[in-house]
Amino acid sequence: MSLEALPGVIAVSLVAVATLVIGSWGLKLSRTTSDFFVASRSVNPQLNASAIGGEYLSAASFLGVAGLLLTFGAEMLWYPIGWTAGYLVLLALVAAPLRRSGAYTLPDFAEARLGSRSARAACSLLVVVIAWLYLLPQFQGAGLTLRSAVGAPTWVGPLIVGVVVLANIGSGGMRSITFVQAFQYWLKLTALLLPAAILLAVWFGDGTPPAAGAAADLAEWSRPLAGDGGGRGLYLTYSLILATFLGTMGLPHVVVRFYTNPDGPAARRTTLVVLGLLGLFYVLPPVYGALGRVYADELARTGRSDALVLELPRLMVSGPVGDVLTGLVTAGAFAAFLSTSSGLSIAVAGVLGQDVFDRWFSPRLHGVSAFRVGAVVAVVVPLVVALALPNLGVARAVGLAFAVAASTFCPLLVLGIWWRRLTDAGAVAGLLVGFVGSGSAVLWAMTSRSTGGWAVLLEQPAAWTVPLTFLTMVTVSLLTPDRVPAHTRAFLARLHAPETLLLDRSSL
C-alpha cells in the first residue's frame, strides 16, 4: 500500500468504527421492542431530520452530482433540486397524514387504507424492487470510491459496506440507527463543506482563474436543459423533474422514518427541517463541479468525473493539507454509502421479514429472527449483483428508482390520503400499470444504449407513466364502487384530524 493511500484508509476505518460504536451505544439505550422498530416514537424533529438527511444523502448526492455537473453542466442541477423539492411535495401532500395513519411501511399503509391483502403484497414486491434498484449503485459506488481513494480492488468496497450495515441493523434496530444516521448527516456536511471552503479560498488566492474551454462550450455547459436543449431536452428535463419531485415520497427508506415522529405536526416540522438540511448540503456539489471545471477538466475528458470530489483537493492543494482534505471527503463518501445502504436494507428487511419469512416459514422464523434473516437477504442479493455487474451508471440507476417510485407509490399515497373512492382493485391495477411502464424503461436503460426517436420516452419515463398510473387508479376505482372499504371515512378522519381532538375524545 502506498503512502498516498494512507488518508483514505484511515478515514474509511474511522467511519466504519464510529458507525459501529455509535450503533452499539444506541443499542444500550434500546430496551424494548418498540425501541427496536420505531425508536419508541420519541425522536425529536431536529434529531429525526438529521437522521433523515443522513439516510437520504447517498453516494449519488455526495459524489455523483459533482461529477455529473463537471461533465454535463447545469442540466444536472435538476437532480439535487428534485431530491430536495421532493420533500416539499411530500410535506404538502403526505407527511402528517402518513404519520397519523400509523403505518410503519408502505405495505402497512396499503393494507390499512384499502383492507386488502393483495394490495399489500403488490406494495411489498415494489418496495423490494425499488430498494434494490437504489442499493445496487450504493454498493458499486463504494467499490469505485475505495479503488480511487486507496487503490483497493472494486469488490472490497461493497463487501465492507455490506458487513458494516448487516452488523449494525442486525443488532441495533431503529433507535441506534437513528443516532448513526444523524451523526452521518453532520459528518457528510462537514466533509463536503470544510474542503469546499478551503478550495474556494485557494481559488480566490489564485486570482479567480476562469473555467477552461471555449465560450460556446461554456454557454452549453450553463444551459439547464438536458441534451442539446431542444424539444427532446425539454421533455427529458421535465420528466426528470416529475420523477424526483414525486418519487421521493415513494422511497421505502423515507416512509419508514416518518413513523418515528411523535405525531402529525411533528412529522411536518421534521420535514421542514429536512428541507433546510438538504438545501444546506446541496449548495456544495455545484461548488465542486464549478471548481472542477477550472482545475480538473481532464477528469471529465478521461471519463473519471465520478472521482471529482475525491481527487479535487489533491489537485488544488499539495502536501499534508491536501492529504487531510482527501481523507475528509473519503470519510464523507464512505458515510454516504453506509447510511443510505442501512436505511434501504432496514426497509427491505422489514418487508421480507414480515411478509415473506414470518408468513411462509412460521413458526420456525418469527419476529426479530425473521427480521434478521430478511436483513441478510436484503443485503446479500444486491451485493452479489453489484459484484457481478459492475458497469451500471451510479446516478442513472438512482434516477430510475425515483421514476419507479413516482409511477407507483406516489399515486397510491396521494389518492389514498385525499380521495375517498379509491378501491383496492384500482390501486393494484394502477401499481401494475405504473410498474410495467417504468420497469420496462429500467430494463431498457440497463440493456440498450440507443437514444434516438421514441426511445426518449423510455430514457426518462415519469412524464407519461405517472399520469397513466393516476388515470388507471381513478378509472378502475370508479368502475368498482362497491369495493370502497367501509372504514374509508373513518380512516380519512384519522389521517386528517388533529391529534389534540382525538386526545379530547378518548378522555370523554
Added chain:
Amino acid sequence: MSDQPPRVRVTGPSRRPQGGQRRVDLGVESPLSEVYLDSLLAAQLRLAGRILLVLGLTVGSLPLVFFVVPDLAEVTPLGIPLSWLLLGFGVYPLLVLLGWRFVVSAERNERDFVDLTRGTR
C-alpha cells in the same frame, strides 16, 4: 431507598395501525362533524395545491424559460452563469420558505377545525 417515589408509567396515546374503535368514531359521530371534516380536508388540499402551484410556477417554469430564451445561458452576473446562481443556490431558500408557509398554514387550519368542533359540542 424506601423514600423513592413510586414509579410512574408514562404513556402516550396508542398509535397502533388498526387504531381501535375509540379513535375511529370521529368520522361517523354526527352529520355536523362530517361537514367540518370535509371542510378541513378541502382546506388542507387547497393549501397543498397553492404551495405546489407556486413551486410549479417558479422552479418548475425554469426549464421552459431557458428553452424559450436560450440566450439566458450566456448571462453571467457576478461572473457566474445565471443558471448556476438560480438552480445551484437560489432555489433552496425558496423551497424552505414554501415549506415554512405550508407548516404554519396547515397548523392554523387544524386549530380552526378544533375550535369549530369544540364549539359545537
